[in-house]
Amino acid sequence: MAGTGHAPLRDDRDILLTVRDLEVEFPVGRHEVVHAVSGISFDVAEGETLGIVGESGCGKSTVAKSIIRLNDIKSGSIDYQGNDLAHMEGEALRQIRPDLQMIFQDPISSLNPRRKIRDVISEGIAVWGNTKGSWSQERIEELMVAVGIDPKFGERRPHQFSGGQCQRIGIARALALDPKVLICDEPVSALDVSVQAQVLNILEDMKARYGLTLLFISHDLSVVKNVSDRIIVMYLGKVCEIGNADELYENPRHPYTRALLASIPEPAPTVDVSEGDIEGELPSPIHPPAGCRFNTRCQHATDICFTDEPVMQQVGDSDHYLACHHPVEVAVSVV
Amino acid sequence: MPDPQLTVEDLYVRFPTSRGTVEAVNGVNFTLEKGQMLGIVGESGSGKSVTAKTLMNLLPRTAEVDGNIIFEGDDVRAVAKERRKHFWGVKMTMVFQDPMTSLNPVKRCGEQITETLRYHLGDDKATAKKKAIDLLEQVGVPEPSKRVDQYPHELSGGxxxxxxxxxxxxxxxxxxxxxxxxxxxDVTVQKRLLDLLDGLRRDRGMSMILITHDLGVARGRCDDVAVMYGGRLVERAPTETLFADSRHPYTEALLRTIPRIDQPSHTRLEPIAGRPPELIDPAEECAFAPRCRYAQPDCLGTIPPVGGVRGQHEFACFHPANTDRGRQALDANLAAGQTVTGLQIQANAGVN
Known part of the structure; x- marks a missing residue:
């Protein structure tokens, strides 16, 4: 599993955000480092929803946090409308940040329990002032209505709301500064299934209404498929496979993508359940395997997988790219 | 037919709090046959974990419990004092959600297993350790003789x-x-753990109650699935029957609200309207009525009793889905544009 190479980058579309060779490392004492993200490249077109799936430790949250510069970046570039977010500092970075907002996994702990929700939602506006026309107190009410929270509850505090409502308040807060890109890090993982659909529908509605571009991170493959136009599968800091959401699930080629799809309780019809039996544990990100990072657990691994890192290449002529020396050949499914 | 291994009759669990009495479990009845795997599915607050903790005698002292629990001929709630020590954790045991908090971080893994063996079975140190290594091997821990001396933080979550x-x-x-x-x-670890539990249950002829909020997990592994809502068991059926021919409107709504991997992306989801039921002083009515598209006046007067075919497909609903009665109720509500509880519904909602 590699994921070096720029094959998946597109130049024919309205690209809003381009991440190139992003590398993130975290020091862990005694001169060792965790290789959290090791050279990944992808882009997001305007108005698109890009899903990122993978198991814990694959680096999906690190990618999201790097884009809004919540952690240090070792190398690589993040191009957003001609600005390199990876190398911006100080006031320039501050000026661009309202464009990129984030919602988090735990809806309750991401809201300050001591503040009224009206203040929580309007804090961004309070910081920025009404410097950009559309930011005003009326906008707060409009946003609350848009996410289905009655503005008359604005004086209440977060503990008076359910988890689903708190997540909707979190969405309203993220939208208050009129962002272009909304990064959702596991936004429905902490919610019960009956409210999960409400939040996912609201995200779709907000995307259409405010013309958002979404980066949606989740470990739940069904949820990611539902919201995404394009999906990235990550493993141990690398990209395995990128593709159009329907195409990727219809025709998964990377052994790891197939293992994921076979592991879910109701496996995808395109894979065999036995492909989910990947042995062993996730290798340490401090000493990731040489060659393809999935080689320690892959049923198809041969010598080359231990020496050469596979490069991203296109599958046929569709929007589907993978990094594997031995992609799984599948019969074209008849639908 | 032999007696079931476990019988739970009219189980009620209440917790007095400063805001009122929380009625966590409200008259739950079920049986479990030997060797069976029963899935209990429900959302937070549905009473599934409280039911399990009642079986294991793990509730706080403040809990008020009522009802009968018969396990292998013993009345669980009246186990004599001298037998209590070796009742729970021997024939009936429990595995919890978070492995890090169920393990003692300052004790080696082996000690935590041998502790049980030495306390309940009176094994000596050497025998217990040998058994512990054996057990670790059975549950698929690689290099068990090395792991036995490691601390929990040295192991992965799986x-x-x-x-x-x-x-x-x-x-x-x-x-x-x-x-x-x-x-x-993670999902790949989940699959291996569920495979392991399923295999152990078959090899040992053990019964299992699998509590989950994930309908998919229950579907793949359980013989029977019971659905809980608002402290009540609202439907129970053999797994495939429950998923193919659900009767309770809550089960139906739950199955429709989940994104499915075989749907194309951007399929509009059908949320369940309203919010989870209030457990403090709930009204004497069907707990799901305020969110139910089938609700009729009789749903508000009384709590629907568990009906259907006992031991086959039981459900607690006056206007069950996929029946003529249910269809009539839904058609009437659709014509009116709302249900008796004022829930607005539209004709296109509910069509796949």
């Missing part, structure tokens, strides 16, 4: 949960209660 399962299996239980055993782990 391995820790295997150690917890080994602890639960130590005294050869005949019933294992697993409360969200795979919620804290």
């Amino acid at each position: 391995l820790r949960q295997r150690v917890v399962i080994a602890m639960a299996l130590a005294c050869e239980p005949s019933l294992l209660i697993a409360d969200e055993p795979t919620t804290a782990v």
Whole structure:
């Protein structure tokens, strides 16, 4: 599993955000480092929803946090409308940040329990002032209505709301500064299934209404498929496979993508359940395997997988790219 | 027909709080046959974990419990004092959601397994350690003789949960209660843990209660599935029947609200309207009525009793889905544009 190479980058579309060779490392004492993200490249077109799936430790949250510069970046570039977010500092970075907002996994702990929700939602506006026309107190009410929270509850505090409502308040807060890109890090993982659909529908509605571009991170493959136009599968800091959401699930080629799809309780019809039996544990990100990072657990691994890192290449002529020396050949499914 | 291994009759659990009495479990009845795997599915607050904790005698002292629990001929709630020490954790054991909090971080994994063996079975140190290594091997922990001397923080989440399962299996239980055993782990680990539990149950002829919020997990592994809502068991049926021909409107709504992997992307989801039921002083009515598209005036007067075919397909609803009565109720509500509780519904909602 590699994921070096720029094959998946597109130049024919309205690209809003381009991440190139992003590398993130975290020091862990005694001169060792965790290789959290090791050279990944992808882009997001305007108005698109890009899903990122993978198991814990694959680096999906690190990618999201790097884009809004919540952690240090070792190398690589993040191009957003001609600005390199990876190398911006100080006031320039501050000026661009309202464009990129984030919602988090735990809806309750991401809201300050001591503040009224009206203040929580309007804090961004309070910081920025009404410097950009559309930011005003009326906008707060409009946003609350848009996410289905009655503005008359604005004086209440977060503990008076359910988890689903708190997540909707979190969405309203993220939208208050009129962002272009909304990064959702596991936004429905902490919610019960009956409210999960409400939040996912609201995200779709907000995307259409405010013309958002979404980066949606989740470990739940069904949820990611539902919201995404394009999906990235990550493993141990690398990209395995990128593709159009329907195409990727219809025709998964990377052994790891197939293992994921076979592991879910109701496996995808395109894979065999036995492909989910990947042995062993996730290798340490401090000493990731040489060659393809999935080689320690892959049923198809041969010598080359231990020496050469596979490069991203296109599958046929569709929007589907993978990094594997031995992609799984599948019969074209008849639908 | 022999007596079921476990019978739960009219179980009520209440917690007095400063805001009023929380009615966590409200008259739950079910039976479990030997060797059976029963899934209990429900959302937070549905009473599934409280039911399990009642079986295991793990409720706080403030809980008020009422009802009968018969396990292998013993009345669980009246186990004599001298037998209590060796009742729970021997024949009936439990595995919890978070393996890190169920393990003692300052004790080696082996000690945590041998503790059970030495306390309940009176094994000596050497025998217990040998058994512990054996158990770790059975639950698929690689290099068990090395792991036995490691601390929980040295193991991955999946391995820790295997150690917890080994602890639960130590005294050869005949019933294992697993409360969200795979919620804290990744999908590939989840699959291996569920395969393991399923295999152990078959090899040992053990019964299992699998508590989960994930309908998919229950579907793949359980013989029977029971759905809980608002402290009540609202439907129980053999797994495939429940999924193919659900009767309770809550089960139906739950199945429709989940994104499915075989749907194209951007398929509009059908949320369940309204919010989860209030457990403090609930009204004497069907708990799901305020969110139900089938609700009729009779749903508000009384709590629907559990009907259907006993032991086959039981459900607690006056206007069950996929029946003529249910269809009539839904058609009437659709014509009116709302239900008796004022829930606005539209004709296109509910069509796949």
